[in-house]
Amino acid sequence: MRLPRLARAGLGLLGGLALLSGLPGAPAAAAPAAAAQPPPSIYVEEDFKGATAPEFTGYGSACLTGAPADDSGPTTGVHPLGGCPTPSAAGGPVPPPGADGRGYLQLTDAKTDQSGAALYNQAIPAEDGLVVSFEQWQYGPTAEFQGQIRPADGISFFLVDGAADLDAPGAFGGSLGYAQKNDPAEAVVPGVDQGYVGVGLDVLGNFFNDGEGRGSGCPADQRSPAGTAFPTISSTGPNMVTVRGPGDGLLGYCFLDATYTGEHSDATGWESSLPGRLEGPTTGVSSDPVQAEADLEPSKRTVTVEITPAPDPVLTVWIDFQDGQGPQQVLSRPAPTPVPSTYKFGFAGSTGVWSNVHLIRNVVIGRPAPALSLVKSVPDDLPLPLEAGDEVPYTYTVTNTGNTELDDVTVTDDRLGPIECPRTSLSPGQSVECTGTGTVTEADAERGELTNTATATATHDGQEVGPEEDSLTLPVVRPRPSLTLIKSVPADLPLPLEVGDEVPYTFTVTNTGNTVLEDVTVTDSRLGPVECPQTTLAPGESVRCTGTGTVTEADAARGEVPNTATATAMFDGQEIGPEEDSLTLPVRKTVPGPAFTLIKSVPDDLNLPLEEGDTVEYTYTVTNTGNTVLEDVTVTDSRLGPVECPQTTLAPGESVRCTGTGTVTAEDAARGELPNTATATAVFDGQEVGPEEDSLTLPVRVPEPGARGSITVNKVDAHNGKPLAHAVFELWRETNGVPGLQTRGGNPDTREGSGCATDRAGVCTFGELESGTYYLLETEVPDGFRLPRPPVTGPLTIEGDEHLTERIGNPRGEPCKGKGCKK
Structure with missing residues (x-):
């Protein structure tokens, strides 16, 4: 299926690659302007899911499974891409035909001696470099030869000089539709016209060797280490990515590099350094197109090839082996020079005495577009609101959202400074999580929030990429220092007192605020400074200080012992208090x-x-x-x-x-x-x-004046638990005495304040709430998600300074936006 040309141009290469690898989407396309426009990021984008692909020319067995089955269609030579033959046992586990919208480019089925290619015969620019991304499948061998069933042959992607007429591929078999066969004893078939570079995704391994006359006329330093022996297992490089250089006709197409370790065995050939298998495990494919995609998913391999601009071009290959590791760089080397001013390209695949099914999908070709993103987050279960002195563990996730390698990845936090990251180079689509820990200060508590910003940068080809920023604001409890003083005497103290009696006083100081108090002191108007066993009090903590006084003649003359105690403390350099308490005790009068x-x-x-x-x-x-x-x-x-x-x-x-x-x-x-x-x-x-x-x-x-408590929403993807931004909530207070939430009618409940949207950490907080019963009403959801059923969470009861946190998940699906959403 092809996107309309206007839409394809607007996506940009980053957006096109995001469709393939699950990267974040590209920025929206800029509006047209009268001035000259920059070149488009994407030159070609074809997903091959539909019934036609008119910009490509088919060759040999190449066909489209999205088109209706065609048992009489061409299987040799050049032809428009059309329907594939009806699946058969000999053809192996191919996708079902007629699956328009869920189809594939099928280069070959699993029958023997098949060869197919798809050719793009329109020149595309080379001056800015080139990035190519596509999905390929190699799986399902059925052919037995000499008692063995082995996968064969492989898939190639190749570039030719844009000045050439790309009307046919090169030789097949071990030459994979790019290189020549120049062995008069066997066959003489020229390579592709004016070839520039061929990348072989070689399952069997013959593209690796110089058998069949491949590399004719090449210098000694551009010959395969496997030599020219053919066909032998010893000379193969199975499961190998091999790169061959420029050639034309029967000369060139020289061996440049391959993913081999240097280890060799006559029994198995040359050892590959690839971290995964090019061939997938699929052995059966459903006739239902939806289930067929699921059956094929484990065998999908996403390949990215980059060629940087002249004068010092570099060719780099990444492969995502569908193993959870993301794109992995498997080969990087200087590209051939000189670089043509334009390119044309093609894909080819073949089978021989052994076979495989060979499929292609989601081809995106354009110029390099380096980009990165930064998401700063805290754990979902971080207790909120924070308090002064709390430690906050931050995670900084940097993702390569472009289509080029990024180096020198750095993260800086405006409070923590440089952040250490476990790696500093990222392949396209790859992420790294960096961590740092901050501490809530008294100044944060005074503001009622902790805000900081992280910045990420990287480099590509010596140029800075970024900076990208992400800020995070977390609620912090404001300080309310206070204390009380109670002066008392024992309940069994004999009264009235008489001259000379000793009176044991207790002075109880209690921290009634929410901050730590220091330098607690007590002074009595008769006794002077009173000694206390401790001078620091945590919130809610008390200390009992003691002192002893004596009844005097003056006390007896007035018939009582009066005195007053005073308590003070310190918080953040400021005096708290004074608080006073007086106590008057009776004394036997002398009159x-x-x-x-x-x-x-x-x-x-x-x-x-x-x-x-x-x-x-x-x-x-x-x-x-x-x-x-x-x-x-x-x-x-x-x-x-x-x-x-x-x-x-x-x-x-x-x-x-x-x-x-x-x-x-x-x-x-x-x-x-x-x-x-x-x-x-x-x-x-x-x-x-x-x-x-x-x-x-x-x-x-x-109680806090007015509102006292808070309700914090932790919004997550119900599928994987990851935070979701841009979910919008309203808060309603139960006021009409009717159970449940009523937002309409003659006597609705009361809406509290304005709405609240979740941030990148999936968090939004309704603060300063009075004691009462509340409901959360979700009114808007992030793109790609649906409202929960029902969209109301509650009742939620706040008592005093209680702080509630509600984790709410959204199911995935078509987005339902707006306050009037009924989906």
Whole structure:
């Protein structure tokens, strides 16, 4: 099947090769302009999948399986490419005929003594060099000779001077349609007219030797190491890529190079250095065209041949052996000089006493187009958002997206500097993964994100390729340093105090923020600096510092011991605090008369800071600090109301402990503290004594103002788990009380903010979310993928500063774009 000429010109060579090797697509074609246009990247593009290929001339057994079967078509000489014979047992496992759109160029089937060629008799430019890519199949031998079944012969790709009339190939058999046969005892057949170079993909191995008069008239340094013996197994170079040079008629076509190790055995011939097999393993092909493609896939070999421009041309051959290694360079050597100004080309294949099926597909020929791409990524399971101090493992994937060898591949990160890569040269289609590790800084935390950019470059033929850049931004938790201080005394401390009593104080400092606090210090207004067992606190961590005070005569004169403690800490060079807490304890008065004190307290082991919904057990200690009996003792709490006490009459010095339970409300959480005040009164001689008050304020964890949590989408290819960019999501909040997501009608749920598109790592994050229930609605998918069924993920519940990550896969298929997509 041929693409329309306009479309073919617009693809560019990179796009054409991307169709063959799975490389990323080429940039879109530039719009036509009135000024002179640069030469096209692609000169010829033919996939041979259709029923016709009018730009090519067939020869011999060459035919198209995309055309209807033709048992009476020509099998010798030059002819238009048409249908192939009906498959037969002798012809071997060939593709089914009539498979328009899924066909192949069949040079030969598996019958013996077949020869076929496809010739392109239109000149193409040579001045910029040339890159040729095609797929070839050699498989399915059926012929037995001398008790053996062996694959034969091979496939050749050849170039001739564009000034020649390419109306016929050269000799076949070991000459593979390029070179001559010049053996009067056997046959005299000229080589292809004005041949420039022939690349033999030689399964049997006779293109490697100079038998049958190949290389007649060649100098000694351009003769095959196998000599001229023919036909012998000892002189073959099986599974070999062999290059022969210029020739015309019966002279030339000299041996230039081959993929051989130098090792030789009379029993097996010359040893090949190829890292894989040119012949594929296929032994059967379905009559169904779709299944036939699957049957043939393991035998496909993708071949790329490059010839750089004069004056110092170099010929390089890459082969993808379909083994997961991608294109591998197998041969590189100086190309023949002088280089013609234009080329014509052809493909040929043949069988002899042994046989194979020989197929060609997806031919792309054009000028060299070096290019590369860079993708920077992090692991899919990286916990997000990040925090200051976290290490981030980066992967930098550099891919040769062009059709030439790239050297000196380098990657630089604007934060990490030069990145070390395991290899610095890449063949077309090959990738390398480089790695580096970064650290989240306090500055990143202040910004709320970690952003950096990587740059990749390479060289080809001494010229820089690139630079290509890729940036990645990851969410980072912003710092919220804070602390609380609670000053307390033991619950069983005898009250009231008396002059000379020692009072053990505990000062509890809690890190209520999300950053590490350093240089924690506590100072008491009576005791001075208080020693603490540690001065660094992680988020949520507490330290209990202790100090001892003594009751003085002055305390007794006023009937109480008052003092205040202050706590501070440091974060990122800035002071956090001060936070204060005061505590007043009753002391037996030295002046006679009715008096009492009230101390409101909570347990020493109460977990602080509190959170919404926590219950708090309060103790109200009323102490008769006078020298008279007090009656009708009552305690009232500003939040709890009247508090029940086990007794209401107190002798001098006697105390009663009353209790009550409170609950932390949403209002308390909003202001960050739980305040309340207790009031006590009593009666002496019919007169009210008091009131006495004591207030207590406890820290409550403050929710983030507004939104607090986040939902991060990790979008992947459902087929292979790789990240997908350009998927678009909307976030909806459950607000109408109806289960599930409703986006329309009179009472829909509420959409939160604007949409979010995934980046190259497949990530997008909806941040700063209030507590609640949410749904993710996928509205757009990357090209080549379908929306999941259904496109809604949820319900997803956020509580406080919870951060959720949802991995969502897209099935492959025709893309369905836009908000109105219903496919």
